[in-house]
Amino acid sequence: MRDFQVPGRSVVFSTNGMCATSHPLAAHAAVDILKRGGNAMDAAIAGAVLLGICEPQMTGIGGDCFVLYSPSGHDDVLAMNGSGKAPAAADATRLRSAGLTAIEQGSPDAVTVPGAxxxxxxxxxxxxxxxxxxxxxxxIHYAENGVPVAPRVAFDWGNDAPILNPRARESYLVNGAVPKPGQIFRVPGQAEVLRRVAKHGRAAFYTGEIAEDMVNTLTALGGVHTLDDFAATACEATTPVSGNYAGVELVEHPPNGQGATAILMLNILSHFDIADMDPLGAERAHIEAEAAKLAYDTRNRFIADSRHTERLDHMLAPETAAALAALIRQDTAMPAAAPLAESVHKDTIYVTVVDKDRMAVSLIYSVFHGFGSGIATDKFGILFQCRGMGFTLQEGHPNELGGGKRPMHTIIPGMLRENGRVTMPFGVMGGAYQPNGHARLVSNLRDFGMGIQEALDAPRCFSDAGDMKVERGYSDVVRQQLADLGHAVSIPDTAIGGAQAIRITEDGVLEGASDPRKDGCALGY
Known part of the structure; x- marks a missing residue:
């Protein structure tokens, strides 16, 4: 039990249904859908689309999603890939010939077809x-009538707004300026788009006037997108990947998502006595950082569009983890993995819902970088993602940019299963941090017996491209010890990630938690 004399959050309990997500309005909307007879999928979609209005710098209808869900009545976990593809005419050779070594955020080449x-x-x-x-x-209601901007959203908005192009500034600034907490933000153009989709379905978005608005905007900037690219967009049912750690099964979305990286990282950590370490000590932080370097380096080599990921079995094999674990020295930090030519970043939203029949949904939805590409469409103001930055321009790499390919994706929903029973849909936002965040959450729960809210609250650290980011929740003593091991230690300007989770207990009670690093909450009824 937490110390009630110290600031913090209690877990939320309910029995009928629950949503945990990063904005209270979205959590409320999802629970309202449940009360009206909707199931967990209805509620999760309602909450996710609304989050595009509440947190437009993080996500929106110009972005992608991934979903894990467990239907009511059994414990299978199903996966849906809602990530879009590069246009058919996309060509890495053309960009290399122009002297580029990476895809630029504000370029139409960064825009893959929105799949969400x-x-x-x-x-x-x-x-x-x-x-x-x-x-x-x-x-639709909030896009038309507006939402008051939340504090964390306002903070991120100010950091991310410089990428907005002139048309996007019209839609995503308030009176020409970054909104302050409490100011009302409206996007009536998106309300009209959603009204048409509500009436006519996907065809309203991927064909006709809305698709023409998207294609015309991109081609005017030099993009190679066509109406055929949009019309051909199709989500794909896939088979999850999973691994076991300390008596729990971690279920992840397969490539082109990076979920296998979290499984590999836990496989590496299983070779160390993590449970005997101080959860907030330098020893644990060091071993975790080293495991992350190795797991992420493996990701960089292998993860791509599922049709081009050929060594997934090797990545998840026990002997691979054992060989990598043997490279870790407890007294010295190894160099960081070679940086990706493709880009990984931090901005996304997550929503999880469990309903009265115990369908569980884990959904993550993003435009990649803050405000994505910064390109908004001329008529409706749809903001495009920049997921094309997830490709590499390295010739012959599995994740090389190519027509009709999906890029390596950072966003990954998670699900835990114990003794064959689905027990916890969860997600950890934070771009590249997400596999590390999944591994840290599982370790907090299993190695240290933390409750789910405590596990989300606990301080985080992350070795990111040679920078050992250590949140202020760690002591200066730990920071110095990590520096003495050879880590380049910094205190990040922004909190590392954000997370939500719902635990389904054996007696049927739902236990929800939401990360204080975000504005959101868990709500049930």
Whole structure:
């Protein structure tokens, strides 16, 4: 039990249904959908689309999503890939010939076709029960009437706004300026888009006037996108990957997502006595950082579009983890992995919902960098993601930019299963941090017996491209000890990631937690 004389959050308990996400309005909308007879998928989609209005720097209908879900009545975990592809005419050779070594954020080459709306429409039709018209109403209402900007959102908005192009500034600034906490933000153009999707389904987004607005905006800037690229967009049901750690099974989305990286990292950590270490000590932070370097280096070599990821079995094999663990020295930090030519960043939203029938949904949804590409469409103001930056321009690499390919993705939903029973949908936001965040959360729960809120609250550290970021929750003594081991230690300007989780207890109670690093909460009924 937490110390009630120290600032903190209690877990939230309920029995009928629950949502945990990064903004209270979205959590409320999702629970309201449950109360109206919707299932967890209806509620998760309603909350996710609304988050594009509440946190527009993080996500929106010009972005991608990944979903893990467990239908009511059994403990299978299903996966839906809602990430879009590069246009058919995308060509790494052309960009290399222009002297580029990486894809630029504000370029139309960074824009892959948005995949989230197709996935939302498909899942609403095949898994949900209320229909698009009902579940999109909360987002339509708030897009039209506005939302008060939350404190963390305002903080991120100020950092991310410089990428916005002139048309995007019209839609994503308030009176020409970054909004302050409490100011009202509206996007009536998106309300109109959502009304049309609510009435006509995915065709309203991927064909006709809305698709023409997206294609015309991109081609005017030199993009190679076509209406055929948008019309051909299709989400894909995939088979999750999983691994075991300390008696729990971690279920992850397969490539092109980076979920296998979290499994590999836990496989490496299993070779050390993490449970005997101080959870906030330098020894644990060091071993975790070294494991992350090795797991991420492996990711950089192998993870790509699923059709081009050929060594996934090797990546997840026990002998691979054992060989990598043997490289870790407890008294010295190894050099950082070679940096990616492709870009990894930190901005996304996450929502998890469990309903009265115990369908569990774990959904993550993003435009990649803050405000994505910074490109908004001319008519409706749809802000495009910059997921094309997830490709590399390295010739012959599995993740090389190519027409019709999906890039390596940083966003990964998670799910835990114990003794075959789904026990916890969860997600950890934070771009590149996400596999490390998944591993840290599982370790907090299993190695140190933390409750789920305590596990999310606990201080974080992350060795990121040679920079050992250590949150202020760690002591200066630990920071010095890490520096003495050879880590280049810094205190990050922004908190590392954010997370939400719902635990399904054996007696049927739902236990929700939401990271204080974000504005959100867990709500149940």
């Amino acid at each position: 709306m197709d996935a939302f429409c498909h899942l609403s039709e095949t898994v949900g029960v209320l229909g698009l018209d009902a579940i999109l109403q909360p987002a």
